Amino acid sequence: MPTERAVVVCVELDRRYAPGGAIWPLADEAQELHELARSSGCQIVGELTARRHRPIAGTLLGAGKLDELASVVAQAQAQVAVFNCELSPAQQRNIEELLRVKTIDRTQLILDIFAQRANSQEGKVQVELAQLRYLLPRLVGKGVLLSRLGGGIGTRGPGEQQLEVDRRRIRMRISRLDRELEQLGRRREATRRRRKETEVPVAALVGYTNAGKTTLLNRLTGAAARASNQLFTTLDPLARRMRLPSGETVVVTDTVGFLHHLPHHLIEAFQATLEETRDADLLVHVLDVSHPRAWEHAEAVEEVLAQLRLRDKPMVTALNKRDLVKEPQGLAAFEHSYAPAAAISAVTGEGMDRLVALLAEQVSARMDTPIRLRLPPERSDLVAEVYRSGQVLKRQDLEGAVELVARLPARLAAALAAYVQH
Numbered sequence: 001m002p003t004e005r006a007v008v009v010c011v012e013l014d015r016r017y018a019p020g021g022a023i024w025p026l027a028d029e030a031q032e033l034h035e036l037a038r039s040s041g042c043q044i045v046g047e048l049t050a051r052r053h054r055p056i057a058g059t060l061l062g063a064g065k066l067d068e069l070a071s072v073v074a075q076a077q078a079q080v081a082v083f084n085c086e087l088s089p090a091q092q093r094n095i096e097e098l099l100r101v102k103t104i105d106r107t108q109l110i111l112d113i114f115a116q117r118a119n120s121q122e123g124k125v126q127v128e129l130a131q132l133r134y135l136l137p138r139l140v141g142k143g144v145l146l147s148r149l150g151g152g153i154g155t156r157g158p159g160e161q162q163l164e165v166d167r168r169r170i171r172m173r174i175s176r177l178d179r180e181l182e183q184l185g186r187r188r189e190a191t192r193r194r195r196k197e198t199e200v201p202v203a204a205l206v207g208y209t210n211a212g213k214t215t216l217l218n219r220l221t222g223a224a225a226r227a228s229n230q231l232f233t234t235l236d237p238l239a240r241r242m243r244l245p246s247g248e249t250v251v252v253t254d255t256v257g258f259l260h261h262l263p264h265h266l267i268e269a270f271q272a273t274l275e276e277t278r279d280a281d282l283l284v285h286v287l288d289v290s291h292p293r294a295w296e297h298a299e300a301v302e303e304v305l306a307q308l309r310l311r312d313k314p315m316v317t318a319l320n321k322r323d324l325v326k327e328p329q330g331l332a333a334f335e336h337s338y339a340p341a342a343a344i345s346a347v348t349g350e351g352m353d354r355l356v357a358l359l360a361e362q363v364s365a366r367m368d369t370p371i372r373l374r375l376p377p378e379r380s381d382l383v384a385e386v387y388r389s390g391q392v393l394k395r396q397d398l399e400g401a402v403e404l405v406a407r408l409p410a411r412l413a414a415a416l417a418a419y420v421q422h
Contacts, residue, residue: 006042007078046076204280208297209257211288212320216346260300283315290324317341372421
């Protein structure tokens with residue numbers, strides 16, 4: 001696919017009109033917009049920044065800034081203008097008519113990146129659904145243009161008819177995708193149910209996009225998932241098993257990265273992907289402490305977790321990329337603020353022992369008080385299950401029995417009640 005030439009437009013609004021009521025410095029907003037545009041495959045050929053107290057309803061920007069933007073687009077021979085804030089259908093249509101190039105906002109850009117990254121059937125369905133729901137209210141503008149074909153009696157109808165046909169087709173497609181996503185969700189729920197039945201704990205990696213979650217997954221589990229230095233490398237949930245030094249098995253899942261001012265309707269659209277996070281027993285917040293806006297990234301992650309109602313889950317913080325941190329005192333501040341935390345480098349392996357120890361502590365906290373079991377030697381399946389799902393503290397092979405002292409999840413302890421030695 002050929003690379004599109006893009007001009008990025010970063011607009012800073014007064015705090016009361018900014019998404020979520022919070023703003024970043026204009027330079028930081030522009031830098032992240034550049035990264036998003038590059039991640040989608042754009043070649044950035046120009047940039048325009050603007051500050052406004054409040055947006056103009058129909059065009060977002062004033063006439064002077066729009067003329068300046070049109071000049072930048074023409075001189076750079078750009079094919080697309082990318083805005084950092086969400087555009088209303090009317091704003092998008094009016095700006096597009098003035099610039100005469102495709103105009104997209106930050107939400108549409110994120111959806112485009114998601115569409116490129118989705119590999120699983122479920123991921124592709126979620127992306128298409130989100131794109132169609134984004135497009136549906138924006139069909140109004142297309143219908144208006146079609147109704148002006150001749151400008152008078154006999155030419156208004158066909159345009160409006162075509163608009164209704166387009167709307168009806170999109171609604172039908174949305175309904176089919178909703179049903180398909182429901183079926184896929186039932187399959188994923190069955191997988192999660194089987195995992196719960198075996199009581200294998202799940203640790204979900206969460207964090208700002210490009211914080212190093214996939215690299216950490218590879219380091220913890222020995223997986224070979226694709227990791228790269230770009231935004232939203234991972235969209236589809238990825239689960240791999242790891243074994244703790246104490247013998248317990250943990251399932252580690254990697255999920256889509258978060259972003260500041262992530263539109264609420266996008267979070268709603270990707271509920272199926274985020275269910276892996278909701279059903280996890282433990283969250284591992286991966287934070288890139290080498291990033292100049294690391295504190296803001298951490299706040300953005302906490303904001304999304306609050307929207308998902310996950311703030312109360314047990315959490316360990318992995319302060320990643322410690323090898324790139326130039327001021328150790330800054331690292332200590334993060335360790336203090338986000339305890340329990342471990343400063344690590346997923347690339348070099350520094351600090352991984354500390355992180356694994358914290359994971360083991362959290363997993364151990366799920367277990368009941370240690371119990372003594374005496375199992376028949378021919379029931380090797382039960383011995384294996386205790387090792388797989390519990391924490392074996394002591395083993396003694398006796399004549400005619402295997403005696404274990406172990407901490408077990410409640411379900412497994414109840415199932416083995418007949419073998420408990422008081």
